[in-house]
Amino acid sequence: MRERYLYHVALLCIQRAVPQWVNRCMLTLLGTLTLGLTGCAGDLSILDPAGQAARDVVLIWWIMLTFATVVLIGVVALWLYTFKRKYQERTPQEERKIARCWIIGGGILLPVLSVTALLIFGVPTGKRMLPLPLSQPPEVIEVIGHQWWWEVRYPGAEGGEVVTANQLIMPAGEPVDFHVTSADVIHSFWIPRLGGKIDMLPGRTNVIRLEADAPGVFGGQCAEFCGTQHANMEFYVEAVEREEYDAWLAERQEERLAERALANDDFAQARDEFASTCASCHSVAGLSASTIGPDLSDIGARYTLGAGTLPMEEGAIHYWLENHQTLKPSNKMPSHNYMDTATLESLGAWLETLTP
Ligand code: HEC
Ligand SMILES: [Cu+2]
Incomplete structure (x- = not known):
């Protein structure tokens, strides 16, 4: 009780002593930081990759973040400069020349270069998740999205197909092809720590290849708004050693x-x-x-x-x-x-x- 009282008094003092706009800025900054930092860990964090595909994705993410930050700083610096700059008399030709420089440089060259760079990084990353032929066919797991749960099928199980729901066991250290589709509306299959997401479309089967480096537990989440309970459409992923995976399937005959x-x-x-x-x-x-x-x-x-x-x-x-x-x-x-x-x-x- 007393601590609470003291806390409120302290808060009031701070509020009185510091101008309100500073207070607001600090609060916003703190709030954003806290929110941002909560994204860095946990079983749904893309910043904590557990497979090569996810590592590629996070590398692109960092590059994009760095680049966007540089652009932001550049734009803000230019903006501040316009306040400081002394007025200069210019002829209309000079004005036009400067404008053209900005349009060509900032409006054409910069975007073309940025998109090209993004493609150079992005294409190999996407390729890793494609189901290209392998010398040894990978394990196949079928996942079917329903409003608002996941049907999971293991067609390759020795002794016959195994069916479960809302949880997914996969062998670690080897590629796994997820064949995904939907029974109703569009959903999206996403295991953030293992790699990119893929849409689950009714009447069509999409394939994404993911691999977990080592045994571990990961979160999965529907990543395409699919109705009121979209947020409550999670699943649980466990990567285990191959023998454990086979035993798990055998138990479920x-x-x-x-x-x-x-x-x-x-x-x-x-x-x-x-x-x-x-x-x-x-x-x-x-x-x-x-x-x-x-x-x-x-x-x-x-x-x-x-x-x-x-x-x-x-x-x-x-x-x-x-x-x-x-x-x-x-x-x-x-x-x-x-x-x-x-x-x-x-x-x-x-x-x-x-x-x-
Ligand atoms: C009209 C179809 C229907 C009927 C009848 C029905 N259920 Fe369900 N049940 C569902 C659906 C759909 C879900 C998934 C709900 C969700 O998570 O969005 C579900 C979820 C469940 C779950 C949770 C499963 C999980 O993997 O989390 C249990 C347990 C369950 N039902 C038991 C029952 C029992 C026991 C009965 C009979 C008394 C019953 N249900 C009748 C459709 C039905
Ligand atoms: Cu959804």
């Missing part, structure tokens, strides 16, 4: 997951409830097949619910079932609040057991 889903007799009623109420939209291996909503066959092993809306922990699924329209308003799962708490609780408890 359909028969294995189905066995797990049907095993526990305590949840027979929850399973029936699921079959009649949820199966029209959700797949659970051995029970149902639908891609209207995320595949729930390994939901117990996810890190988040609702594409990053809620951290996964004990009781989280039940919490989601009761509150998802408040947590992620107007998401495409209808409210099931007409069902009684006990039923939703047992559905949540059963889904939590669905781990490989």
Whole structure:
């Protein structure tokens, strides 16, 4: 309490002592700096690359930032100079000559040179992310954007395709081709620490090649406004060693997951409830097949619910079932609040057991 009081007095003193415009400038500067610095770290930071494609992108970013800063300083210096400059008498011809210099230099030469330089850096960077032929075909992972979640398919898994949602496991230290498309509107697939983004267009498959240097955990985010819950359309990326990747896929073979889903007799009623109420939209291996909503066959092993809306922990699924329209308003799962708490609780408890 007292600290707060002192803090306010101190703030008032500063406000009185310093002219208001200085105060405003300082606050703006501080605010911008803080905002800017928060972008430098974290699992979504392009400034902290974890793969060659992302390193190329960030190099261009630094070059552009430096160049833009130089241009800004130049323009401001010229602008200040116009205040200082003494008035000079000039003939109209001289005036025209100076104007022409500026138009040709600043209006034609500078942009042409800048764009050429950008192309020289940009083309090889873009090329790295193209799916050009390799001596050994790379791993393929399919990602399908939905409002507002991610369907992830591993067509190359030994023993049959593996399907999950909102999380992506990839082998580290080798190129991976992401084949992306959309089930509804345009989304954009982006793992900032691994490289550039790519649009997910309905009816078309785009491919982007990314590689993680080493095992690690990265964030992914939809990068194209796709409706009200666009911001809550995140995914979680984990790069692991090849053997771990293969083991992860093997664990998710359909028969294995189905066995797990049907095993526990305590949840027979929850399973029936699921079959009649949820199966029209959700797949659970051995029970149902639908891609209207995320595949729930390994939901117990996810890190988040609702594409990053809620951290996964004990009781989280039940919490989601009761509150998802408040947590992620107007998401495409209808409210099931007409069902009684006990039923939703047992559905949540059963889904939590669905781990490989
Ligand atoms: C009309 C289709 C539909 C029905 C019916 C439906 N859901 Fe969903 N469900 C969805 C969609 C779409 C999402 C994705 C929402 C989002 O994140 O934007 C979702 C998300 C979920 C999630 C979070 C999944 C994840 O990966 O984060 C769970 C858990 C879930 N639903 C369980 C259920 C249960 C249990 C039922 C039955 C009581 C049910 N759903 C009924 C469409 C449906
Ligand atoms: Cu989006």
